[in-house]
Amino acid sequence: MSADPAVYFEDIPVGEEYASPGRTVTEADVVIFAGLSGDYNVLHTDAEHMKASQFGERIAHGLLGLSIQQGLLDRVVTAQVTGPLAAVKWKFKGPIKIGDTIHVEAQVTAKRDGEQPGWGVVTVARRVVNQRGEVVQEGETDHLVGRRPERA
Amino acid sequence: MTPSQPASRVYFEDVRTGMPLETPGMTVTETHAALFNALSATRPGEPGTIPDLLPLCLSSGLGWRVPQPPLVVLAFMGFEWRFLKPTRIGDTIRSVSKTVAKRSMKEGGIVVEERSILNQHDEVVQSGRLTLLVAKRPAA
Numbered sequence: 387m388s389a390d391p392a393v394y395f396e397d398i399p400v401g402e403e404y405a406s407p408g409r410t411v412t413e414a415d416v417v418i419f420a421g422l423s424g425d426y427n428v429l430h431t432d433a434e435h436m437k438a439s440q441f442g443e444r445i446a447h448g449l450l451g452l453s454i455q456q457g458l459l460d461r462v463v464t465a466q467v468t469g470p471l472a473a474v475k476w477k478f479k480g481p482i483k484i485g486d487t488i489h490v491e492a493q494v495t496a497k498r499d500g501e502q503p504g505w506g507v508v509t510v511a512r513r514v515v516n517q518r519g520e521v522v523q524e525g526e527t528d529h530l531v532g533r534r535p536e537r538a
Numbered sequence: 539m540t541p542s543q544p545a546s547r548v549y550f551e552d553v554r555t556g557m558p559l560e561t562p563g564m565t566v567t568e569t570h571a572a573l574f575n576a577l578s579a580t581r582p583g584e585p586g587t588i589p590d591l592l593p594l595c596l597s598s599g600l601g602w603r604v605p606q607p608p609l610v611v612l613a614f615m616g617f618e619w620r621f622l623k624p625t626r627i628g629d630t631i632r633s634v635s636k637t638v639a640k641r642s643m644k645e646g647g648i649v650v651e652e653r654s655i656l657n658q659h660d661e662v663v664q665s666g667r668l669t670l671l672v673a674k675r676p677a678a
Contacts, residue, residue, distance in 0.1 A: 418573070418577050419577060422570065422596075423595045423596055423598050423599040424599020424600065425598040425599045425602065426599075427602075427608075429611070429612075429613075440612075449591070449594065449595045449598055450577075452591065453574070453578035453595065454577075454579075456578055456580045457578040457579030457580040457581075460580050460581040465581055470590060471590040471591070471621045472620070472621055473619065473620050474617070474618070474619045474621075474666075475616075475617075475618045476616050476617055476618075476619075477615065477616040478613065478614050478615055478616055525616070
């Protein structure tokens with residue numbers, strides 16, 4: 387699974403909190419994400435059209451924000467805490483504009499048995515916060531985490 | 539006679555529930571994975587695998603390539619999503635979606651879309667529901 391020192395489902399404490407570094411979302415990020423995803427919606431690509439919109443300018447793709455926060459949290463947690471995704475529930479609460487700086491605040495909120503033996507599910511609640519302290523995205527991610535092998 | 543113009547945009551009023559739309563396929567390559575990993579700075583998974591969030595991101599672009607004019611999306615409100623099977627480099631994914639609910643609001647309307655991502659073996663690899671805010675048809 388990973389090169390990190392062994393951390394198993396049993397080792398992850400419910401209630402543990404994490405805060406990521408910040409990252410400024412740039413025009414380049416938005417252009418690359420449009421090219422990669424193929425989502426060229428005017429919301430993200432037409433500066434002139436967006437002048438007249440409620441946002442006043444282009445905004446980052448919501449899924450770009452989701453992807454960036456995943457990378458930000460990966461920088462401060464062991465691999466196991468953000469292991470393979472089982473489920474995501476997510477709300478886009480406000481725009482991320484070009485030049486905004488976002489970080490992630492997260493907490494392990496629940497642990498439960500996985501559907502397959504040998505695996506548990508860890509739930510991480512996350513908030514994506516901008517430079518003004520506004521929560522722009524929030525939700526929960528469920529991750530599959532291996533259980534400590536039983537000794538023979 | 540002037541030929542009738544096909545609708546160039548799909549507004550809230552035009553959205554029909556229950557009508558499935560299927561996108562073309564896309565082969566997910568090592569380049570997609572490398573670009574995604576570099577952009578997001580997520581921790582790379584096992585060699586040969588596609589990052590969990592990438593098929594969802596690709597489905598957002600594939601969604602514009604269905605046989606209907608583009609939906610006038612004002613905002614992506616949220617989603618619930620399940621990751622059922624891994625996607626590997628070389629797999630070809632496509633997405634099938636339909637509107638399952640719509641609700642008129644003061645500004646625009648809420649559209650709930652059910653979406654599944656399938657691979658070349660017709661296995662559902664990811665699926666869930668997305669909530670969009672869609673513009674109403676401007677007054678003529």
